[in-house]
Amino acid sequence: MAVELDPPPSVAELAERTATFVRDVVVPVEERSGGVAPDDAVRRDLQAAARAAGVFAPHVSAEFGGHGLDMRDRAVVFEEAGWSLFGPLACNIAAPDEGNMHLLEAVATAEQKERYLRPLAAGDLRSCFAMTEPAPGAGSDPAALITRAERVPGGWRIDGRKWFTTGADGAGFAICMARTSGAPGDRGGATMFLVDAANPGMRVLRHIETLDESLSGGHAEVAFDDCRVRADDVLGAVDEGYRYAQVRLDPARLTHCMRWLGLARRAQHIAVRRAAERELFGSTLADLGMAQAMIADNEIDIAASRGLIRQACWELDRGQPAAQSAAMAKVFTAEAVWRVVDRSLQLCGALGVSGDVLLGRFLREVRPFRIYDGPSETHRWAIAKRVVKAARR
C-alpha cells in the first residue's frame, strides 16, 4: 500500500497559516510573559486573533466551529501551533480542553454537546479532567480509583478527592471519573460525570506548585463532597468510564506529542541560529564536531518522533486499535523532546539558562510529559506485555 506523507493542500495551507500566526502574534505575547500562563483576558484576546486568522479550533467538526481535522491532519497543524507555549491556547487546542472536546464529540448526548462542547469549542469557557487522585488512589494504575458516585433520587452523589486536575481553577466544568461499582483495584466500574464548576459540591482546595507553569489554571487539588449531579450528567453509559478514558487518552497522548514536538523544533531553531553565529576557537560553534553531533541528534529525535506520531495517527484514523503505537509514540516523543530541549540549551551555553531565551522555561514545561498521560515506565511495561502476549499465542 502506498504511504502518503504529504497532507492535503488545504491542511498544508492551514498549517502554514497557523505557523505564521503563532510566530507573528503569539510568540511576542509568550516572550513578554516568560512563558508563564497568561490571564483569562489575554487568553480571550489571543483566541479572538486566532479566530480572525482562521486558525481556531481546527480539530472540532464544522458543526461546532472547527475545521474537522482527522488525527493525521492534526499532527501537521498542532505541531505548528506548538512552536509557542501559548500557540495551543490561542488556537483552542491546549490540554485538557482539546482532549475534552474530542471526548465530548465522541460520547456526549446532543443536549450535553450544546451545553458543554459548544461553549468549550468557542473558547467561551475552559474545562478540566479529574481522574488522578492522591495516593493510594488512581494514578499510573487507573483501577485504583477511590472516588465514589452513589445513586440518589434524580441523579448521583459524588465523593472523593482529586489532584493534578489541570485547569480546574477557572474552569466552567469538570469531567470527573468516579467509581459506580466494584472496589478500588477492580478493572471496571468507573463512570464519567459532567460537573458544573458552580456546583457547591466541587471545590478547588489548592494550587499545586509545579515545575511547569504555562497551562491556564495550573494544576489543582479538588474536592468532591456530597456533589450532586443529575442522571443526565452521566457522560456516556454507567460503568463504561474506563472505555471512554481510552477514547480520550490515545488521541490526547498523541496531540500532546504533536504540540511538544513543535516546541522541540523551536528549541532547535534557537540553538542552531546561535551555533551558526557564535565564534569560538577560530570557527563558529556550528563547525565543531561535538556541536554538530548535538544538532544532528536533535534532528533525528524530531524526525523519529514525527514518524511514530503519524504512524499512530494513521492507525487511529483507520479505526484500528492504536494502543501499542500510541504508547510507543508517547514514550519516545516525551523523552526525545526533553533531549532536544536539553541539548539546545547546552548549545547556547550560559545564554541557554538565562531568561533572555526561553529554553529554561521549555525544559521545565516538557519534563512533566514523561509522567502525565502515563509515565514512560507504565507504557514500557504495557508495550512489553503486549509483545510477549502476542509471542505466546
Ligand SMILES: Cc1cc2nc3c(=O)[nH]c(=O)nc-3n(C[C@H](O)[C@H](O)[C@H](O)COP(=O)(O)OP(=O)(O)OC[C@H]3O[C@@H](n4cnc5c(N)ncnc54)[C@H](O)[C@@H]3O)c2cc1C
Ligand atoms: C503536570 C501534570 C498535569 C497533570 N494533569 C492531569 C489532569 O489534568 N487530570 C488528571 O486526572 N491527571 C493529571 N495528571 C496526573 C497524571 O496523569 C499522573 O501523575 C500519572 O498518571 C502518574 O500517576 P501518579 O502521579 O500517581 O504516579 P504513580 O502512579 O505513583 O507512579 C509513580 C512512578 O511509578 C513508576 N511506574 C508506573 N508504572 C510502572 C510500572 N508498570 N513499572 C515500573 N514502574 C512504574 C513511574 O516511574 C511513575 O512515575 C497530571 C500530572 C502532571 C505531572
